[in-house]
Amino acid sequence: MYLRAGIDSLPRMNNARSALPGFAIAIAVLIAGLLLALTVGRYPISLGDLMAVLVAKLGGPRGDISPAVESVIWQVRGPRVMAAMLVGAALAVAGTAFQGLFRNPLVSPDILGASSGAALGAVLGIYLSLGVFAIQAIAFVGGLIAVGIVYVIGASVRSRDPILVLVLTGVVVGSLFGAGVGLVKYLADPYNQLPAMTFWLLGSLSATGVSDLLPLVGPVAIGAAVLIALRWRMNVMSLPEEEARALGVATGPLRIAIVAAATLVTSASVATAGIIGWVGLVVPHLARSLVGPDFARLLPAAAILGGGYLLLIDTLARTLAQVEIPLGILTAVIGTPFFIWLLASVQKNWS
Amino acid sequence: MIDRRALIAGLSAALVAPRVALGQTIKDAAGRTVAVPAKVSRVFPAGPPAAILLYTLAPDLLIGWARANRPEECAYMLPDICTRPEVGRITGRGNTANLETVLALKPDLILDVGSTSATFVSLADRVQEQTSIPYALLDGRFAGIAGTYRTLGTLIGRTEDAEKLARYAEDTLKTILGRIEPIAASERPKVYYARGPRGLSTGLGGSINVETIEMLGRNVAGETQGGLANVSIEQVLVWNPDVIVTIDQEFAATVRSDPSWAAVKAVRDNRIHLSPKMPFGWVDFPPSVNRLIGLWWLGKILYPERFPEDLQTLTADFYTRFYHVTPSSAQIDHVLAGRD
Numbered sequence: 258m259y260l261r262a263g264i265d266s267l268p269r270m271n272n273a274r275s276a277l278p279g280f281a282i283a284i285a286v287l288i289a290g291l292l293l294a295l296t297v298g299r300y301p302i303s304l305g306d307l308m309a310v311l312v313a314k315l316g317g318p319r320g321d322i323s324p325a326v327e328s329v330i331w332q333v334r335g336p337r338v339m340a341a342m343l344v345g346a347a348l349a350v351a352g353t354a355f356q357g358l359f360r361n362p363l364v365s366p367d368i369l370g371a372s373s374g375a376a377l378g379a380v381l382g383i384y385l386s387l388g389v390f391a392i393q394a395i396a397f398v399g400g401l402i403a404v405g406i407v408y409v410i411g412a413s414v415r416s417r418d419p420i421l422v423l424v425l426t427g428v429v430v431g432s433l434f435g436a437g438v439g440l441v442k443y444l445a446d447p448y449n450q451l452p453a454m455t456f457w458l459l460g461s462l463s464a465t466g467v468s469d470l471l472p473l474v475g476p477v478a479i480g481a482a483v484l485i486a487l488r489w490r491m492n493v494m495s496l497p498e499e500e501a502r503a504l505g506v507a508t509g510p511l512r513i514a515i516v517a518a519a520t521l522v523t524s525a526s527v528a529t530a531g532i533i534g535w536v537g538l539v540v541p542h543l544a545r546s547l548v549g550p551d552f553a554r555l556l557p558a559a560a561i562l563g564g565g566y567l568l569l570i571d572t573l574a575r576t577l578a579q580v581e582i583p584l585g586i587l588t589a590v591i592g593t594p595f596f597i598w599l600l601a602s603v604q605k606n607w608s
Numbered sequence: 609m610i611d612r613r614a615l616i617a618g619l620s621a622a623l624v625a626p627r628v629a630l631g632q633t634i635k636d637a638a639g640r641t642v643a644v645p646a647k648v649s650r651v652f653p654a655g656p657p658a659a660i661l662l663y664t665l666a667p668d669l670l671i672g673w674a675r676a677n678r679p680e681e682c683a684y685m686l687p688d689i690c691t692r693p694e695v696g697r698i699t700g701r702g703n704t705a706n707l708e709t710v711l712a713l714k715p716d717l718i719l720d721v722g723s724t725s726a727t728f729v730s731l732a733d734r735v736q737e738q739t740s741i742p743y744a745l746l747d748g749r750f751a752g753i754a755g756t757y758r759t760l761g762t763l764i765g766r767t768e769d770a771e772k773l774a775r776y777a778e779d780t781l782k783t784i785l786g787r788i789e790p791i792a793a794s795e796r797p798k799v800y801y802a803r804g805p806r807g808l809s810t811g812l813g814g815s816i817n818v819e820t821i822e823m824l825g826r827n828v829a830g831e832t833q834g835g836l837a838n839v840s841i842e843q844v845l846v847w848n849p850d851v852i853v854t855i856d857q858e859f860a861a862t863v864r865s866d867p868s869w870a871a872v873k874a875v876r877d878n879r880i881h882l883s884p885k886m887p888f889g890w891v892d893f894p895p896s897v898n899r900l901i902g903l904w905w906l907g908k909i910l911y912p913e914r915f916p917e918d919l920q921t922l923t924a925d926f927y928t929r930f931y932h933v934t935p936s937s938a939q940i941d942h943v944l945a946g947r948d
Contacts, residue, residue, distance in 0.1 A: 299843040300845050301846075332868035463806075463839065464806035467868075580832055580837040
């Protein structure tokens with residue numbers, strides 16, 4: 258009761274403004290992205306073909322749909338579109354949670370080393386010539402291990418500012434894992450393994466199939482559900498430590514829950530798609546400008562917007578040229594100008 | 609000695625193209641002047657292609673390998689040469705050999721085979737200056753292999769052996785290219801070259817990885833020039849290749865049951881071929897003379913009616929001539945199955 262009252266008495270910056278238009282924009286971006294993504298691609302499929310295939314799937318009459326078109330939609334493009342939305346939403350939600358938790362607008366989901374850990378896992382898997390699923394599994398576990406190490410070290414260092422210690426430990430452990438990646442690449446076979454590692458680290462959804470969705474959906478659903486369930490309390494976490502405690506929130510366990518959930522979704526995304534920067538940094542800010550800083554609205558908005566954003570980026574990545582453009586490159590090209598703008602205007606926007 | 613010099617000069621003048629300054633120096637493929645050592649008994653290979661080339665011509669001179677060979681690879685090579693130590697490489701994507709180590713090994717010659725672009729020319733000049741050991745940079749392009757053998761033969765004083773291997777390379781290229789010459793470029797089979805466990809990395813036009821494939825067939829990814837790149841399955845479906853050549857065992861094992869590949873013509877026609885790789889790859893890496901036998905293999909895959917030869921016999925002959933060991937027929941079956 259007390260907790261509820263405490264949270265409700267927090268200043269709501271955008272109470273006056275309704276969040277509805279913001280949500281409408283986010284959903285419009287997602288739907289536009291979805292329609293575009295399903296109808297454009299290297300393999301020409303018209304809107305009519307798409308409808309015919311959907312109708313056939315729903316038990317309607319089978320026209321003369323070619324098996325190739327059907328397989329593109331159900332086996333190739335469909336799973337890829339799903340994966341792009343899931344990964345985008347996951348990274349955006351994790352980024353939003355971390356920016357609130359660390360009270361810093363320049364934080365991204367890999368601040369605690371999830372990406373570096375996953376990268377080391379993946380290059381080790383490639384180095385050992387393992388199969389695709391083993392590589393993804395090691396990458397996933399690598400991300401979890403890296404953040405686990407960071408958290409244990411961060412928690413065991415006594416400090417007045419546990420958040421700062423955690424971030425610094427994340428940076429240091431992340432660079433150690435980065436050195437590990439460099440070492441494995443140095444030792445790798447330059448003809449076969451090294452290109453594979455380079456491609457993996459740049460991030461791509463080009464190989465996504467139906468069988469890739471399950472290992473992605475599970476962790477992302479669990480992590481996102483936890484974060485969304487905690488959305489009210491996250492408002493408190495973005496207050497200074499003493500104030501949050503004064504409001505009766507057990508900051509320690511809550512912080513563990515947020516970090517664990519965000520790490521789960523980040524590691525699963527990185528394991529599936531490789532390293533895709535910027536989404537977790539940029540999308541939370543876009544979402545905040547649409548629906549305001551209240552996490553109850555911000556988290557769902559970031560998820561919808563993140564899904565739409567990565568869907569659009571991935572559609573560009575697979576249609577611009579015969580050759581795939583790595584997602585990490587496209588997101589950076591689009592993300593960098595935004596980041597600079599953010600740096601310039603951070604003073605007035607964030608407080 | 610005089611006889612040998614005369615022979616070198618004569619052969620070189622006739623075969624290497626001119627420009628051998630009598631006995632003392634030679635122009636390498638980059639146009640650099642390299643002193644011909646008076647006596648060569650130890651050669652340091654700058655990278656895997658150089659090591660393989662030298663092994664085929666003069667295994668006794670090879671100091672070591674850029675990367676240690678695996679025991680299963682040594683089954684197809686002279687055991688005592690194959691197990692020579694790992695000495696690192698001094699070219700390519702990064703030096704792993706220490707120049708002091710190179711000096712301590714006391715080579716008479718450093719041999720590099722590959723790109724003759726400015727990057728590698730300056731690297732060669734610098735290493736030669738620092739070590740005072742002649743550094744020869746030879747042409748690594750597949751079509752230039754005969755010339756490369758002859759230059760190397762002159763450098764190490766093994767012109768007769770070099771001439772045999774050069775002739776074999778020339779004859780092979782001539783025979784194979786001659787047989788497919790009547791087929792118009794647009795009639796040749798469309799080939800997709802698949803790398804990586806998902807089969808979605810491929811070599812673009814002009815890439816060294818598809819050098820032999822582009823010699824015999826149409827590389828579907830050849831419209832875009834470049835090196836290795838990732839593509840989407842959708843793009844492969846649009847290309848709809850007649851034949852898929854791969855180096856990845858996992859991809860070869862799973863592609864037939866993967867629903868997203870089911871509509872590709874090569875998959876429907878069951879024309880997916882896993883490239884042999886023992887002891888060195890047949891189509892792609894390392895980019896050295898090992899790809900010569902792969903040309904026969906590719907020819908038989910793409911034009912079965914034009915290449916009636918028995919691949920067992922050809923393989924045994926090639927391995928005997930170039931790798932100095934005649935494999936048993938069980939071993940050849942193992943190689944042809946594309947296994948490690």
